[in-house]
Amino acid sequence: MNSSFLLTAAAVAVISWTLSSERLFQAPRQWVAKRSKLLALGVACPFCVGGWVAVPALSLVSPETIPAIISTYFVLVGASGVLTTLYGTARQLLKLATSRATIAALEAATLTARAKRLEKLQRRNVLPTSTSDDATHVDRIASLARV
Numbered sequence: 001m002n003s004s005f006l007l008t009a010a011a012v013a014v015i016s017w018t019l020s021s022e023r024l025f026q027a028p029r030q031w032v033a034k035r036s037k038l039l040a041l042g043v044a045c046p047f048c049v050g051g052w053v054a055v056p057a058l059s060l061v062s063p064e065t066i067p068a069i070i071s072t073y074f075v076l077v078g079a080s081g082v083l084t085t086l087y088g089t090a091r092q093l094l095k096l097a098t099s100r101a102t103i104a105a106l107e108a109a110t111l112t113a114r115a116k117r118l119e120k121l122q123r124r125n126v127l128p129t130s131t132s133d134d135a136t137h138v139d140r141i142a143s144l145a146r147v
Contacts, residue, residue: 008057009080012050012053012054013046013087016046016049016080017087017088019043019049020043020044046081047077053080054073057076058073
């Protein structure tokens with residue numbers, strides 16, 4: 001495999017992902033979905049779109065013989081599929097990490113607010129000064145602060 005093949009596979013992967021998954025092409029995908037459920041599945045799949053994008057991309061790789069064109073086509077579509085799968089997985093992992101960080105921050109803010117409310121109530125002598133729940137909340141806040 002030469003570098004032009006890898007660059008072509010990366011280009012096919014990027015174009016396929018953009019056409020099938022990004023908001024930029026959402027309107028054309030919806031238009032196709034109104035006309036055909038089967039085609040809607042095809043235009044929403046980066047691997048499926050990669051097959052169509054790879055056809056004109058073969059002219060960039062320019063193999064000399066028909067068997068080489070056919071084999072290059074399948075390898076190019078496969079490489080593009082691997083790259084789009086890796087990219088999609090990386091995006092999902094990033095969303096998951098962001099969601100976990102947001103949840104931890106909200107949980108810490110909630111526990112801090114509860115601890116402040118407990119302190120207010122204790123100052124007003126509504127609650128006893130020491131309860132096991134207070135210690136649990138304080139320990140939980142301290143552990144979240146370390147994260």
